[in-house]
Amino acid sequence: GYMATQMHIAHSDSIHGAAILAAGPYYCAQGSIGTALARCVTKTDSPIDLTILNDQLYYYAQQEWIAPLQNLQDDKVWLLHGLKDTTVNRLAADALYTQYTNLMPSVNVSYIKDQAFGHQFPTDKKGSKCGVSEKPFIGQCNYDAAGQLLTHLLGPLQPKSTQLSGNIVKFDQQKYAGETANTIADDGYIYIPQSCAQGDTCRLHVSFHGCNQNASAIGMDYIEDTGLNEWADSNNLIILYPQTESSMFAPLNPQGCWDWWGYTDRYYATTKGPQIKAIHTMINTFIQKFPKK
Secondary structure (H helix, E strand, C coil): CHHHHHHHHHCCCCCCEEEEECCCCCCCCCCCHHHHHHHHCCCCCCCCCHHHHHHHHHHHHHCCCCCCHHHHHHCEEEEECCCCCCCCCHHHHHHHHHHHHHHCCHHHEEEECCCCCCCCEEECCCCEECCCCCCCCEEECCCCHHHHHHHHHHCCCCCCCCCCCCEEEEEECHHHHHHHCCCECCEEEEEECHHHHCCCCCEEEECCCCCCCCHHHHCCHHHHHCCHHHHHHCCCEEEEECCECCECCCCCECCCCCCCCCCCCCCCCCCCCHHHHHHHHHHHHHHHHCCCC
């Protein structure tokens, strides 16, 4: 959700699109957990003022703390918000759509908002009951979100694999953690199709889990069950699944969310943000192992 937007906007010079499920606009929380809770999740106490958020966006661009915004002009963005989502309110999701269409041609932005999904990643095979916002936040909804979002971002794809050829590989995230070592888990995961392992040119897609959805909360469900790996397998696509560390102490993050309100530092939504820096280092490392973004 929120982290995918932050990563895309911070590094739009090297990241060429984003799929965002159930989130509000960039910088919605404005560095405050109070604002995050009041406007950006279950409810909004007043309409979200995009002027304030966009002013911050343009300021970050002027400071060169995010990539130049003109990079977004030829990107693709796929948004989804379920009619039965009780975790993130519709006004927040609508504000994200408006924000993106102010930054790029609206024809490049797909917004799925007419489906009775809960706060969940909808699939055509695995997950819990559709329309319910509960763990593992993957819903068996007879809807292949993985295929829909990848097709929008990448163009026509080969049919997804029915049997995976590659492997989910666990790797040491702490090698990339830097100053954010205490907010990301020891282990991250990456799905590598056999074709990529054998030297084919492959692209990389980063998939951020949601709150209460990291491996310590739901095991391997998010890494295995969204359907992304099946599409990746037949389309020379590597899927990176970075993982947060939940914490009951400072920095307080009991639900294992990615930082979209400032629990790491005030630069959290920029290229200077500790988590964004760590993920960017991971991306660059894996891209060097496989020839193409």
